Amino acid sequence: MAALSISRRSFLAAGGVLVVGLGLDGVGRASAQTVAGADRFLGKSLAPDAVDSFLAVHADGSVTLFVGKVDIGTGGRIAMRQIVGEELDVPLERIAMIEGDTALTPNQGATAGSYGIARGGTQLRQAAATARQALLAQAAQRLGRPAGDLQIVDGVVRAKDGTGAVTYGELIGDRAFNLKVDGGAPLKAPQSFRFIGKSLPRPDLPAKVTGRHRYLHDLTLPSMLHARVIRPPAHGATLVSVDESSVAAIGSARVVRIQNFLAVVAEREWDAVRAARALQCKWTAGTGLPDSTKEFDSMRASRVVRDQEIAKRGDLSALSAPAPGMRALAASYRWPIQTHGSIGPSCGVADVRADRATVWSSSQNTHGFQTTCARLLGLERDRVRVIYLDGAGSYGPNGADDAAAEAALLSKTLGKPVRVQWTRQEEHGLDPKGPAQLLELRAAVDADGEVAAWETQAWLPIATANLPNIPLLSLDAAGIPQTPGRSTGLIYQNVDPPYTMPNVNAVVHWIPDAPLRTSAIRAPGKVANTFAVESFVDEIAALARVDPVEFRLRRLTNPRGLEVLRRLTARMGWQPRPSPRPVDPKAAVLTGRGIAYIHYKHEETLVAMGMEVAVERATGRIRVTRVVCAQDCGLMINPDCVQSQLEGNIIQTLSRTLHEEIVYDRNGVTTVDWASYPILTFPEVPALEFELIQRLDQPPLGVGEAASTPVPAALGNAVFDATGVRLRTVPFRADRVKAALARS
């Protein structure tokens, strides 16, 4: 790990200590903030184009950043400092950072889509470059020297000949820049980088590793009540009656009911847990969920709201009327409903007063949630302050917004601060899910192994345009109007192959319904889409008896794509041959290798991934022994943080591919814990190797999602190489693999 050590002082500023200040002398001035004294910035600019929205330079030369994108464990806390430290030439330990606070940080949009650094960091970088330019001009005036005679070292502008110097603190010290971000402000040239491109350690880790990091879950406020929400036992059931006497014996516990929204609150958290268990109530029968075993049949047979053409080019006649000598190939790929699976169930804390409210949430979209919360509470938007605090890692909208809304509703009702803590069963059962996806692919392959025509058809649940927020459970239950609809993320991307094929049709059939509430889940849609596309490419290559790497190289023109593939195969020691390898019918363990490739959203990060697997014939168990990932994401601000994200992408998606499937019955989700919904464990984690391409002269691209997408196909292709069996339904559970091996 590189040399920079973040000092104790800056560590505190970075999130080591949660300062709970309750000086209630202004709008929203009731904050627990991760930076001491953050409320002194209330009233600052939040305009998306103003330098002062993003940063302030103080009299002592320290700098505070105001960042709308939040660090959900990804390394933004160091990367954003590296970006600004670079452009301003300020040592990183002098930089504090405030994240995701609607009263203090500009609205940079949700922390989603892998745009944290690519867009959020780039905005910050340009703001810092603008500030530097202004400070240099001011210093030139102050020192009576042309700017060209000056240099900046650690926040001090000096004449190169040593005849004068002025500090940032003297130049601007806590005053506003009053400047718009200048898109033309010059950026530091790569050859001068001091911080960008270095694997500096994250400032939040010492506190996280020693139990001092304060999470949202750890926040307490004076006179705060602990709440548990009581859920209907069956989907769509409504509340008939509540026997409040059933919790009378539990100290401070009391019951709150708003129509079908039911909760217990208590001064002690354990009393709230006990009350939730003891409370007797009657519910109607549920309205019933559809049959989960027929999910994909239902999707295939569903009414289609509309078709969306993703790609259409060339002559597709070979699909319906293949020429003599052509071979037709068709396959159907299925991806199940999955949960985000945050290790800590969602939590929310709210302090709602008559004329204002403060809500603490681990939401990835505090600014979006501010709007929802204001509507829910009947307050003007600017009377609601939403402050991000770290929760357990989230990979899209989990139950965080629900828990925060529930806390707000209860705090409004009770007139006291309220903390809502979800249970494990609620998080698995009720968090909005990544939807099921069904893809059918067809191809016509000519005698030379050329793809004469390709077709993708995908059946996906349609998202609602301009939905302000995922519809929240508590609002429906409490009879509070909200915009109905569905959020899924951009799940239609990458349904078409990233290769030069002359004749391609890729269409999404948008279907109106999904059985469970949905939201975006890491690399939304693109994990399943790439599973289908890159598995099917492998099927075609196998049919044509061409090495799967060679097959792709021949059809790839993007030089950066070619490079990741070549770097991958060099690292793997890839020996060209067609898949599958000759299978020894007597072998107890079959081994193989597979690859997959993605150009994320066809315009962002490029990833090539290879895997080596061992499949136990007797059990069907797949052991992943080696994963190699080659990635080009443009400029890497902090290569170690990039690699950490890739490790997460790979391990989490291996887990989703090997193990994970949400199952439900008529009443609701039945996979509501880690026993019924297992995830990958330590003994299963493979060896991971990386080829990261640093491109100092390129803009940074996203890293939080792209490397998730080739994982399932690389794994399935490796299993095919080992066994000759093609897995087209996720998860690749051992029983499923064993049955497929038996059929082969």
Place this chain on the structure above:
Amino acid sequence: MAKLALRVNGGNREIESADPDVPLLYVLRNHLGLTGTHFGCGLAQCGACTVLVGGRAVRSCVTPARSVAGQDVVTIEGLGSPDRPDPLQAAFIAEQAAQCGYCTAGMVMTARALLARTRRPSEQQVRQALAGNLCRCGSHARVIRAVLRAASAPPGGR
């Protein structure tokens, strides 16, 4: 009100609880303010709430506080601090072995118990010891390296 006398991180602590069966996790977090130990499932399935009782790693979410009376309880706060991390915690920092960090305290405590009984574990032993600790962000490879790094450090070294 049930009175409980506990020994936590080397100090004697007395708490009162309306419920004599209150789990250790809630006593640590809510009575004693030791929030480094986290609630993950309440089912002893994920390991986020792991603490040491008499040197053994236990799941505090399903351990009644009264059942550990008279025994030494050590939480993540009882090891080191951000300024002075203990060698295992220092190894986690050196390997940057956390993302969100919510599960980290439980892993540190599980690994601590492993290293107490097996001074130089193999990688396989580290993986097996941590098999009951779940991580969703995917920090596993770094956590394994961190535990092996701590195990290979000279005894008493920092």
